[in-house]
């Protein structure tokens with residue numbers, strides 16, 4: 340906080356408009372005359388950071404140009420932290436009617452923007468103050484990069500006129516960001532701000548999505564620019580056209596699939612970004628081919644569809660003779676598509692918008708560059724009359740048997756009355772209590788793996804998790820970002836007690852902004868199972884996270900008995916508040932996973 344700033348608390352404040360801050364406090368009036376920023380804080384409603392500086396007619400400050408450029412790009416929400424020199428940028432965005440969510444840690448702002456992007460399909464926006472604030476964005480932006488998600492981050496920077504002077508919080512921020520974003524630019528001239536914002540949007544959304552970082556020096560943000568000199572980006576500068584697949588390769592792909600005895604369709608987040616869920620379902624129903632998704636691409640078709648066999652995933656991957664991969668990367672989530680997880684003899688048809696992904700880690704027999712929606716439409720048209728989709732082939736029957744036997748094997752634990760509670764029992768209660776359209780966020784290790792096996796996802800953009808980066812701490816910020824994106828949908832966060840710790844303080848953010856997310860903590864007293872994590876640095880104790888949330892003004896429940904789980908979650912939902920249900924689970928329960936995360 341600048342030394343010439345002052346925080347004014349005003350209980351009855353209902354919004355910034357119409358309020359003359361000079362009337363609140365004589366000391367404030369004096370500071371305002373000297374060009375101070377003003378931050379207004381209220382527990383009920385708030386507007387933050389509008390710099391109460393007079394703007395000469397015909398000029399705009401850099402921060403106002405950013406806000407106007409965002410508006411033209413359709414931005415309706417920003418996630419931000421106050422502080423110099425970007426506080427005025429957030430204020431200018433709020434002045435234009437955007438919703439502002441202000442956080443307790445910049446990492447969380449980046450993660451909220453990430454979830455917002457995954458749920459809406461639009462880039463999420465986060466704004467952080469310079470130096471340590473920007474450094475705190477790194478984990479969130481790195482995670483968005485690993486998850487190929489469009490986030491646009493505005494970072495404050497020390498003024499250009501002070502570069503190299505060791506000015507306050509001066510740091511060379513661009514090199515810090517470059518490896519974890521698609522593009523990073525320092526915005527050096529105020530009149531070019533709209534061009535940089537346009538570049539950021541186009542870069543974030545082009546092909547494989549990803550985060551973009553813009554570095555904004557304080558003097559560019561505060562500097563005035565004559566309006567006629569501003570390089571506004573007019574008209575449609577964002578191309579929405581999608582590439583279709585090469586028709587000859589589409590024909591070849593269908594010939595492969597017609598001849599296949601054990602084909603599978605394997606899809607990733609590319610299908611979600613392209614909004615190709617209906618086209619995928621049509622293709623599956625036209626061909627009868629069993630389908631699987633990456634952990635991040637779940638829900639694109641309901642997982643209780645007759646061609647969904649999640650319990651037979653390992654068998655299907657190992658024995659498939661033709662794999663049709665669509666909008667998914669051959670990364671660790673899919674064991675690089677290599678043996679022993681996949682057969683060395685399997686034929687691979689790889690469909691991706693980004694040609695660089697085709698052939699990565701495993702050569703493709705057919706590589707199709709194209710948008711998932713268009714290619715799936717082409718494949719369905721080409722498949723007409725060539726498949727008997729209703730036929731229960733030996734392959735479908737084999738996967739069905741395997742799926743059912745695996746489900747039956749876990750049934751006793753799903754219904755176990757043991758105390759401490761088995762995490763699968765907790766997952767089963769969550770599964771029973773949530774609606775099909777709930778956005779489910781899962782964070783943690785054992786609990787993530789248990790939930791993956793036991794809670795189906797039924798719709799597109801209803802599942803968020805720690806992602807291909809396995810980034811602990813996303814749970815609460817993802818829940819908040821998802822709720823802001825879709826206030827009409829219920830949001831439930833299932834989190835490990837360890838994972839909760841990273842951004843647990845964001846429960847305060849949810850409470851302040853009246854976002855009724857329900858967080859269920861699988862509290863096994865530490866990081867991972869005792870069997871996985873050993874004894875070094877594992878134990879956290881069975882902390883009362885529910886009391887912490889109550890103290891912040893939310894709703895809390897503490898559960899030790901299996902039969903008490905569901906009523907507690909139901910009461911939490913009914914409370915209409917930001918809620919946390921703290922469920923003590925078995926510290927020795929260890930999930931099995933066939934992911935081989937660290938393997939290469």
Ligand SMILES: Cc1ncc(C[n+]2csc(CCOP(=O)(O)OP(=O)(O)O)c2C)c(N)n1
Nearest residue numbers: 783784785786811835836837838865866867
């Ligand atoms: C940011 C980050 N730091 C550390 C790790 C390493 N890590 C992976 S799982 C895990 C513990 C998760 O424990 P918890 O959230 O309690 O879930 P549980 O396994 O106990 O269900 C840790 C520390 C990570 N993946 N991400």
Ligand SMILES: [Mg+2]
Nearest residue numbers: 835836837865
């Ligand atoms: Mg734990």
